Amino acid sequence: MPVTSAGLLLHHGRGADAHVLIAHMGGPFWARKDERAWSVPKGVVEPGEDVAAAARREFLEELGVPAPDLPALDLGAFRYASGKVVHVLAVEVPAALVGSPDDPACADLLATRPGVSTVQVEWPPRSGRRVDVPEVDRAAWVDVARARPLLVAGQQPVIDALVAAT
Template identity: 75%
Template structure:
């Protein structure tokens, strides 16, 4: 059975529509930009519904809860590895950007509650280091998100566009 993850893609309209994406943490991704970003997401636990998992994972990865607003399922997107990511879209007011409740941050490494992962670094060194799963989150244009998201998540942006949401 395929591994399933669930995530939340925040978006807002207005004169400058944007989506919120997160840069993957750790040394492997540190100097990468293209295809090094993700929708905040994580594994759906056995018996857990995707909405609950998506909200839990958003809070764990970004360190703040996703806004409690209606979510629309954009689809289940299969990676080449076989992993499936269910992406939920949540439209937020544009004035969330820059407010105290804004989940975007140039440095998530110091935000309390951000989940971490332990990896061997450098590879085959035997040395285990801890890094945040994502190290920053930012609002970006839809076109920029298509260039920066991991390839398996780009169709989520297209699915959002197909729903008639203005980009």
Template identity: 90%
Template sequence: MPVTSAGLLLHHGRGADAHVLIAHMGGPFWARKDERAWSVPKGIVEPGEDVATAARREFAEELGVPAPDLPAVDLGAFRYSSGKVVHVLAVEVPAGIVGSPDDPACPDLTTRPGISTVQVEWPPRSGRRLEVPEVDRAAWVTLAEARRLLVAGQQPVVDALESAT
């Protein structure tokens, strides 16, 4: 059975003014990468957990702030070439959130208390383990930028958002 993750994609604006919040993956492997190194804040759906609950929990764990308590639209499930499935929900937020104290975007998430971390072996095959943040920053980007930055398996999420809004 494939691994299933759930993610929450915040967005604001319409057409050319549309922006989404995406997160850059943490750790030394991703440190110098930009294109295809970003993701919708997401994580594994625990046994017995519904997708919406998992998406909101993972958002808070990865970004260190609670997900906005606003209605979510189901964008669908997206299958990676590896077989992993990511179920994405979209939440429209007011544009005024950008730059406000409630803005989940952050140029350095390592400064936020409570963000989730993961153990990685670095350098590869060295036996040395490092604890790194799952994501190290989050930013609002245009839909065109999101298509360029998101990992390949999540690029169709942008199309789904455009169709849903």
């Protein structure tokens, strides 16, 4: 059975002028990568868990701050080539959030937000050595045109869905 995840895409502005909050994947494999190394903050939906609740929980776990308590728009479910399905909800926030003390964007999540979620990986590959790395290491606001090449391939259609819906 394919893995099902849920994510929350914060945005301000509408249509092609929108800016979105995306997160750079953490760990040594992604450290020097930029294009195709970013994601909507997301994670696995637990059995019996509501998609919206999972998306908000994962946002908090990955970015270390709660998602704004604002209405969410369901952008749909997006299937990766691997079969994984990601449900994405969009939350429109005021532009004034950007740069404020409540802004979830952060240049270095580990240094500024202790408690962000980590995952254990084998590094270097096939070494047998296991290290804990953050699931995401930073988050940033980018315009939708810039977001497309940054996001992993399976999430690029999310941007088109957001632009069409706003």
